[in-house]
Amino acid sequence: MSNGDFRDQRIIVTGASSGIGAALARGFAAAGGHVALVARRRERLAVLASELSGGPGKGVVVEADLTEADSAGRVVAEAEAGLGGRIDVLVNNAGIGDYGAFPGTSLADIERMMTLNMNAVVRLTHAVLPGMIQRRRGHILSIASTAAFQPTPHMAVYGATKAFVLSFSMGIWAEVRKKGVGVTCVCPGPVETEFFDRGGFESRKGDFSRVAMSPERVAAEAIWALRGRRTVYVPGWKNKVGAVMQRFAPMRTVTRITGKVLGPK
Ligand SMILES: NC(=O)c1ccc[n+]([C@@H]2O[C@H](COP(=O)([O-])OP(=O)(O)OC[C@H]3O[C@@H](n4cnc5c(N)ncnc54)[C@H](OP(=O)(O)O)[C@@H]3O)[C@@H](O)[C@H]2O)c1
Structure with a gap:
């Protein structure tokens, strides 16, 4: 596929x-896509939008806290106004983690994570999918995690939210696959981002x-998976092996081993 195969497509990235x-x-814009940049930190989005303005695609800033119940409809409306038309690709990427033994974690923090990692994904998808089906054109790309494949002690709720994203993605994929709309769920292992700077992961x-x-590597592979209309994609060969291996052992065994790996050192 040519580098310009997202030319003039309207894309939301949370x-x-x-x-x-x-x-x-950056990856979508380099391939000609016009991207609505969604997050809470407006200044960072503005810097990225101005960086993208020098290339083939553009970026528009949509400041939003996706834990707010009415944010999804507003985000889609602002994105469509800023990009000048209906959304072709929705990328559900925004997400946070929470590390630590479950009884000691803050319920408020956990519920905020659940709202962002699950409710926002459902609300945004619900806002764009009917239009995509009507036009027989569009794609939903959601970022889950290898944590989706088995229970994750010490990140029990986070893993459950990512299992939700994987299950939800597969469910809607089966519903829309003959309606011209693609669904891809990407499940990365650890990625070098700010993710581990909060949520108790610091240690x-x-x-x-x-x-x-x-x-950058994960994003490039995710875009590759979307282009190929893959349904579930795990970046990196070690993560792929791990995702397959856990299928061959009883769930209790897999969970105990995962708990040893993820437990405090
Ligand atoms: N890093 C990893 O090891 C890893 C592994 C597997 C899967 N993932 C998944 O990958 C996705 C991206 O994470 P990342 O690693 O890139 O982490 P990151 O660098 O911390 O990025 C998280 C993004 O989510 C946004 N966000 C957080 N709370 C938000 C809210 N209430 N409303 C709107 N946006 C919000 C943040 O922007 P603001 O703070 O500006 O709002 C930020 O842009 C997440 O879904 C994560 O679960 C990460």
């Missing part, structure tokens, strides 16, 4: 102010960083 989202926005940041992929 969580575009850092990490995988910023890399995805384990070094361990995750040692095996982390770059956000």
